[in-house]
Amino acid sequence: MSLIDDLIELSQMISKELPESALEKTRLSLLDWMVCGWAGKNEPLADKLRQLAGQELGVGQSSIIGGGKGPARMAALVNGATSHALDYDDTHFAHVGHLSVGIYPAALAVAEETGSSASHLIEAFLVGAEAAIRVGMKLGSSHYNLGFHQTATAGAFGATVAAGRLYGLSPMEMRHALGLCATRASGLKCQFGTMGKPYNAGIAASNAVECAKLAAFGFTSAEDGLTGPQGFISTHTGETGVHDTFSTPPGEIFFFEENKYKLHACCHGTHAMIEALRNSKKAPGNLDRIAAVLLHTNPRWLKVCDIKAPKTGLEVKFSYAWLAGMILRGDKTDDDHVYTDDLALDPELMGFSSRFTVVGDNEISDMQARIDLTLVGGETLSLTHDLDSPQSNLLLKDRLIAKAISVIGDKGQEIWRQLEHLDAMTAHEIGKMISDG
Amino acid sequence: MSLIDDLIELSQMISKELPESALEKTRLSLLDWMVCGWAGKNEPLADKLRQLAGQELGVGQSSIIGGGKGPARMAALVNGATSHALDYDDTHFAHVGHLSVGIYPAALAVAEETGSSASHLIEAFLVGAEAAIRVGMKLGSSHYNLGFHQTATAGAFGATVAAGRLYGLSPMEMRHALGLCATRASGLKCQFGTMGKPYNAGIAASNAVECAKLAAFGFTSAEDGLTGPQGFISTHTGETGVHDTFSTPPGEIFFFEENKYKLHACCHGTHAMIEALRNSKKAPGNLDRIAAVLLHTNPRWLKVCDIKAPKTGLEVKFSYAWLAGMILRGDKTDDDHVYTDDLALDPELMGFSSRFTVVGDNEISDMQARIDLTLVGGETLSLTHDLDSPQSNLLLKDRLIAKAISVIGDKGQEIWRQLEHLDAMTAHEIGKMISDG
Numbered sequence: 001m002s003l004i005d006d007l008i009e010l011s012q013m014i015s016k017e018l019p020e021s022a023l024e025k026t027r028l029s030l031l032d033w034m035v036c037g038w039a040g041k042n043e044p045l046a047d048k049l050r051q052l053a054g055q056e057l058g059v060g061q062s063s064i065i066g067g068g069k070g071p072a073r074m075a076a077l078v079n080g081a082t083s084h085a086l087d088y089d090d091t092h093f094a095h096v097g098h099l100s101v102g103i104y105p106a107a108l109a110v111a112e113e114t115g116s117s118a119s120h121l122i123e124a125f126l127v128g129a130e131a132a133i134r135v136g137m138k139l140g141s142s143h144y145n146l147g148f149h150q151t152a153t154a155g156a157f158g159a160t161v162a163a164g165r166l167y168g169l170s171p172m173e174m175r176h177a178l179g180l181c182a183t184r185a186s187g188l189k190c191q192f193g194t195m196g197k198p199y200n201a202g203i204a205a206s207n208a209v210e211c212a213k214l215a216a217f218g219f220t221s222a223e224d225g226l227t228g229p230q231g232f233i234s235t236h237t238g239e240t241g242v243h244d245t246f247s248t249p250p251g252e253i254f255f256f257e258e259n260k261y262k263l264h265a266c267c268h269g270t271h272a273m274i275e276a277l278r279n280s281k282k283a284p285g286n287l288d289r290i291a292a293v294l295l296h297t298n299p300r301w302l303k304v305c306d307i308k309a310p311k312t313g314l315e316v317k318f319s320y321a322w323l324a325g326m327i328l329r330g331d332k333t334d335d336d337h338v339y340t341d342d343l344a345l346d347p348e349l350m351g352f353s354s355r356f357t358v359v360g361d362n363e364i365s366d367m368q369a370r371i372d373l374t375l376v377g378g379e380t381l382s383l384t385h386d387l388d389s390p391q392s393n394l395l396l397k398d399r400l401i402a403k404a405i406s407v408i409g410d411k412g413q414e415i416w417r418q419l420e421h422l423d424a425m426t427a428h429e430i431g432k433m434i435s436d437g
Numbered sequence: 438m439s440l441i442d443d444l445i446e447l448s449q450m451i452s453k454e455l456p457e458s459a460l461e462k463t464r465l466s467l468l469d470w471m472v473c474g475w476a477g478k479n480e481p482l483a484d485k486l487r488q489l490a491g492q493e494l495g496v497g498q499s500s501i502i503g504g505g506k507g508p509a510r511m512a513a514l515v516n517g518a519t520s521h522a523l524d525y526d527d528t529h530f531a532h533v534g535h536l537s538v539g540i541y542p543a544a545l546a547v548a549e550e551t552g553s554s555a556s557h558l559i560e561a562f563l564v565g566a567e568a569a570i571r572v573g574m575k576l577g578s579s580h581y582n583l584g585f586h587q588t589a590t591a592g593a594f595g596a597t598v599a600a601g602r603l604y605g606l607s608p609m610e611m612r613h614a615l616g617l618c619a620t621r622a623s624g625l626k627c628q629f630g631t632m633g634k635p636y637n638a639g640i641a642a643s644n645a646v647e648c649a650k651l652a653a654f655g656f657t658s659a660e661d662g663l664t665g666p667q668g669f670i671s672t673h674t675g676e677t678g679v680h681d682t683f684s685t686p687p688g689e690i691f692f693f694e695e696n697k698y699k700l701h702a703c704c705h706g707t708h709a710m711i712e713a714l715r716n717s718k719k720a721p722g723n724l725d726r727i728a729a730v731l732l733h734t735n736p737r738w739l740k741v742c743d744i745k746a747p748k749t750g751l752e753v754k755f756s757y758a759w760l761a762g763m764i765l766r767g768d769k770t771d772d773d774h775v776y777t778d779d780l781a782l783d784p785e786l787m788g789f790s791s792r793f794t795v796v797g798d799n800e801i802s803d804m805q806a807r808i809d810l811t812l813v814g815g816e817t818l819s820l821t822h823d824l825d826s827p828q829s830n831l832l833l834k835d836r837l838i839a840k841a842i843s844v845i846g847d848k849g850q851e852i853w854r855q856l857e858h859l860d861a862m863t864a865h866e867i868g869k870m871i872s873d874g
Contacts, residue, residue, distance in 0.1 A: 044655070045656060048651060048654040048655060048656050049651075051654050052647075052650060052651065052654070055496065055508075056495045056496055056508040056510065056511075057494075057495045057496045057508075058493045058494045058495030058496075058508070059492065059493055059494050059495075071492075071493040071494075071495070073493065074493075146667070146671075146672050146675070147666075147667030147668075147671065147672040148672060149620075152620070179628070179631070179633060180633060180636065182625060182627070183586075183589070183623060183624055183625045183627075183628050183633050183636065183637055183640070184623055184640060185623060186620060186621055186622060186623040187620055188619060188620045188659070188662065188667065188668070188669065188672060189667055190619070190620075190659045190662055190665060190666065190667045190668050191616070191620050191658060191659050191662070194616070194657050194658050194659055195656050195657045195658065196616060196617060196620050196657070196658040196659055196662070199617065199620065199651075199656070199658075200620055203620070203621060210489075213489060214485060214486075214489065214636075217485040217488050217489070218481070218485060219482060219485050219632050219636070220631050220632045220633070221628060221631050221632065221633040221636075222625070222627045222628050222631055222633055225625065225627055225628070225633070228627060229584075229627065230583070230584030230625065230626055230627045231584075231625070231627050232625065234583075234584065235583050235584040235585060235625060238583070238675050
């Protein structure tokens with residue numbers, strides 16, 4: 001059995017085989033994704049992609065975030081990029097990427113096109129996300145370190161599974177859809193920091209709709225374009241070994257349950273530190289009372305989010321020192337708008353940063369943080385947090401609602417008000433919420 | 438200077454910097470490409486892609502081979518795949534791929550969208566083809582041997598240069614278009630033998646239109662997505678070295694002048710042998726008079742086109758023995774329709790094949806063949822051919838016209854009748870010839 005068989009098996013799982021705990025998280029992902037999409041709709045890149053849609057026109061199959069409808073492939077392209085514009089969407093650490101922004105745009109576009117229910121949309125997302133995670137885990141660090149962007153590459157395979165399920169593809173058609181995806185999927189990390197990064201999410205979604213739809217029309221491809229000889233995995237990792245199925249077959253474990261959500265509008269590598277500081281009841285709210293801070297973090301983050309003296313609001317999002325100061329003095333970190341260029345010049349944070357030290361520590365995972373916080377009086381507080389610790393979906397929901405309201409106000413509340421009714425809605429009603437003003 | 442600078446420079450060259458000899462070959466490529474497109478329009482894969490176009494609809498910017506008009510991105514997708522369906526289009530051996538099927542569909546679609554003249558279309562193709570060749574040469578055999586399909590990958594960059602020139606992109610916009618192409622380009626060789634292979638040509642063309650158009654809208658990307666750190670070349674070759682500009686800058690040499698055309702509807706690896714046999718005035722037309730044939734060919738072709746006992750018409754296209762017998766007894770080899778499954782069962786060819794031997798010979802280039810043909814009386818003829826020998830464009834034109842008539846009859850004549858008038862035509866008139874019945 002090869003990994004592609006796992007993906008085909010996932011695509012064909014019936015509703016009652018899907019665990020409710022995973023489905024519940026899938027609903028949270030949908031609403032959080034809609035919030036990110038709405039929040040990104042005024043970014044320049046979103047505007048330019050809607051310009052493309054507005055120029056090409058075409059049949060109104062699927063909703064486009066922030067404006068009208070278009071062909072499913074086009075809606076997937078625009079919505080993928082738009083929802084990833086602020087980089088505020090969910091992350092799956094083992095997959096090494098963002099699931100919702102590649103898979104939900106494809107799934108929603110096809111669910112609308114096919115007149116599906118929201119519950120079918122949610123199920124399609126779940127099996128697609130699980131497929132993407134398994135492909136991402138197989139591609140692994142050799143793929144990421146070469147320079148590929150799993151959100152786009154592994155994401156396209158997951159999005160193809162989701163789209164193909166909604167088109168009702170047979171196992172053989174799904175095999176061809178995945179074969180076509182193997183020759184179509186792309187996305188490089190060198191785009192980070194440019195419009196090319198969110199574009200990568202859009203191309204994953206759009207490629208998936210195209211490949212699934214062509215397979216539905218009877219288009220054929222390599223039999224195993226994913227794990228076969230010179231297939232996607234060997235060409236995109238440099239590893240030509242055998243790519244067997246996982247030891248845990250689909251249905252036994254849903255790795256998707258480990259999906260993580262961003263609750264702060266800054267680099268995910270800073271979130272464990274932020275949560276540790278937030279959770280401390282003893283930390284003072286006055287930065288003058290803090291003599292020194294020592295942060296232990298996983299060494300992989302040192303090159304990512306330890307900008308010592310940020311020069312722009314964007315750089316503040318990647319600065320442990322600035323973010324720690326903000327949290328300790330009570331600033332909001334969940335609203336994208338607080339990260340202004342002026343914040344990078346804040347004298348209080350600048351002063352605080354001189355008392356802030358970061359060390360890389362291999363004992364600390366990339367989801368953990370440990371902080372030694374020394375007060376002026378000499379007392380030292382030891383704070384820790386692990387993003388991977390069990391967290392109830394109930395608490396998560398409340399925090400995601402708070403995030404939504406911080407970022408897009410009433411619209412956020414309106415989106416989250418649908419949570420209890422989701423399963424009775426149509427995909428079209430979901431689409432309408434994010435396309436309409 | 439980096440390779441991406443060469444590509445930008447090519448895109449900005451003015452008409453009088455383009456050599457007439459190269460432009461003349463570009464005209465031949467256009468008409469031969471149109472013939473291949475028309476010949477492929479009834480293939481199942483072409484039909485399925487037109488089904489996609491017919492479902493999405495959209496603005497009628499550009500002609501679709503075999504039917505109507507659609508958005509430029511869509512026309513590029515359908516036309517790229519349709520024109521590569523029969524694999525009868527041109528080849529550039531140093532680029533390691535087919536230039537016309539990735540680049541002309543993009544260039545024609547954008548030339549129609551922008552209301553350009555045919556002469557601007559031809560110039561855009563030439564600089565795009567030259568760009569694709571240079572990218573293909575840089576990607577080299579490490580890219581090809583990993584499993585990537587240069588027609589699709591290097592082709593996308595060339596098509597982006599062609600499309601971007603027709604959109605009038607500035608050097609900085611062209612840089613962003615190429616950066617976007619770097620994250621969008623894809624295509625695997627494991628699709629060979631399936632609909633996925635022609636699809637690869639279509640995705641190159643479609644990606645190019647999308648990237649060039651987004652750059653025209655002001656979309657930005659990595660500054661050097663091609664040759665920069667973790668850019669396309671390093672991620673797709675496994676080679677992280679410096680990718681400098683060529684020692685022969687654009688304008689000094691047009692590698693495109695080495696472009697080769699298929700005059701027989703079978704594997705390009707068999708063409709040197711076919712030409713050697715055709716050119717012999719002494720070879721008998723009766724296979725019974727031939728006692729033995731010994732073919733020397735480049736070892737790379739042994740795995741490609743030395744099928745000893747073909748079982749289908751498709752396999753005959755990859756069988757030295759069958760094709761040699763066909764040529765010697767006077768069969769046509771330029772009409773795709775002669776390659777029937779019955780031909781694989783032909784008793785005369787089967788008998789002849791038992792007297793036919795092939796040896797790999799590193800002294801022979803992949804464009805050469807050497808044949809020792811022993812007659813029943815004992816006389817031995819020694820025949821050779823080199824596809825890379827100088828051949829006048831005039832003779833080439835006559836043979837391409839004969840090919841066109843063999844494959845699509847009157848329509849072929851009609852297409853080639855435009856050769857003298859091309860520069861006075863509009864791109865729209867070119868498009869109309871292949872979209873209309």
